[in-house]
Amino acid sequence: MQDVKPVAPAQHVPAHRYTNPLIVFAVLTIATVIEVALAIVPGIPHQSVVPVLLALSFVKASLVALYYMHLRYEKPIYGLIFVTPAAFAVFLIVVLLT
Amino acid sequence: MKWLLKYSAMERASVLVGTNEPALSVGKAEREAQVNRRLGFWLFLASELLIFCGLIGGFLVVKGYAATWPEHELGSILLASVNTFALLASSLTVVLGIDAIRMRNQRDRLALFLGISAALGALFLGGQAIEYKHFIVDLGHGFGDPFGTAFFVLTGLHGLHVLVGVVWAAMLIARARQGAYTSENYTTVEMFGLYWHFVDLVWILIFTIVYLI
Numbered sequence: 533m534q535d536v537k538p539v540a541p542a543q544h545v546p547a548h549r550y551t552n553p554l555i556v557f558a559v560l561t562i563a564t565v566i567e568v569a570l571a572i573v574p575g576i577p578h579q580s581v582v583p584v585l586l587a588l589s590f591v592k593a594s595l596v597a598l599y600y601m602h603l604r605y606e607k608p609i610y611g612l613i614f615v616t617p618a619a620f621a622v623f624l625i626v627v628l629l630t
Numbered sequence: 631m632k633w634l635l636k637y638s639a640m641e642r643a644s645v646l647v648g649t650n651e652p653a654l655s656v657g658k659a660e661r662e663a664q665v666n667r668r669l670g671f672w673l674f675l676a677s678e679l680l681i682f683c684g685l686i687g688g689f690l691v692v693k694g695y696a697a698t699w700p701e702h703e704l705g706s707i708l709l710a711s712v713n714t715f716a717l718l719a720s721s722l723t724v725v726l727g728i729d730a731i732r733m734r735n736q737r738d739r740l741a742l743f744l745g746i747s748a749a750l751g752a753l754f755l756g757g758q759a760i761e762y763k764h765f766i767v768d769l770g771h772g773f774g775d776p777f778g779t780a781f782f783v784l785t786g787l788h789g790l791h792v793l794v795g796v797v798w799a800a801m802l803i804a805r806a807r808q809g810a811y812t813s814e815n816y817t818t819v820e821m822f823g824l825y826w827h828f829v830d831l832v833w834i835l836i837f838t839i840v841y842l843i
Binding site (some may be wrong): 554556568592596613620629 | 669686
């Protein structure tokens with residue numbers, strides 16, 4: 533991939549600072565530990581855990597998309613491009629499984 | 631519809647002191663090229679997401695209709711958890727690497743963090759190889775049974791993406807050491823970051839659906 537060369541930038545300012553990635557990483561790690569604990573600790577009914585696991589997974593994926601992939605700071609159209617196929621896929625899965 | 635196409639914070643961030651117009655820091659043609667590349671890459675990622683969502687849906691359907699389905703052993707879940715942690719950590723180091731070049735023009739730190747990311751990606755692939763050996767040799771799963779087909783196609787395609795990411799990171803490290811990237815010219819590194827985070831995002835979904843549910 534060829535890199536685009538800027539045309540004689542006269543003065544560069546420090547770029548926009550995003551949300552601290554360490555905080556996002558800590559939340560992702562804690563959520564993963566909770567997920568694994570819910571799945572392997574005996575005595576918790578599996579059927580009742582499934583919605584919680586799916587919700588945690590959705591939150592983790594959203595955090596990665598919003599803060600690591602910077603969708604929160606991007607043009608809204610990028611988010612629309614990214615989310616639309618996922619919405620279709622979820623619809624397809626729900627239809628197939630019901 | 632204008633709100634869909636307004637300048638993003640990222641584009642505003644690259645401009646000169648005293649103005650918020652990107653066209654003044656970078657030539658108009660170059661700025662349009664950057665915007666087009668990013669749009670193209672997001673379209674690519676959307677198509678990739680569609681592929682993986684289709685495979686995850688296929689996995690769930692096969693699991694739902696299969697006569698028998700093996701339970702994941704504790705060891706398998708823990709190995710997958712370690713792999714998950716490796717990918718999450720590698721995403722963090724990619725972010726730190728991009729920040730190093732974007733905010734402080736530090737090529738050495740970019741190369742260092744990309745190297746850590748590539749090593750964590752290789753660790754993930756090693757863990758996946760161990761798991762595959764266990765499933766194929768010890769448990770006898772393969773493409774002949776529903777679980778094997780659904781599991782190996784989904785996780786195998788994801789593993790292939792991790793492998794591509796590791797090779798790509800190695801190429802970026804070599805170019806960074808040659809001085810190819812600066813705080814004003816790091817679009818390729820940014821594209822790699824998007825790709826790597828996407829691979830991480832997909833694994834988050836796979837981990838929950840394949841191993842925990």
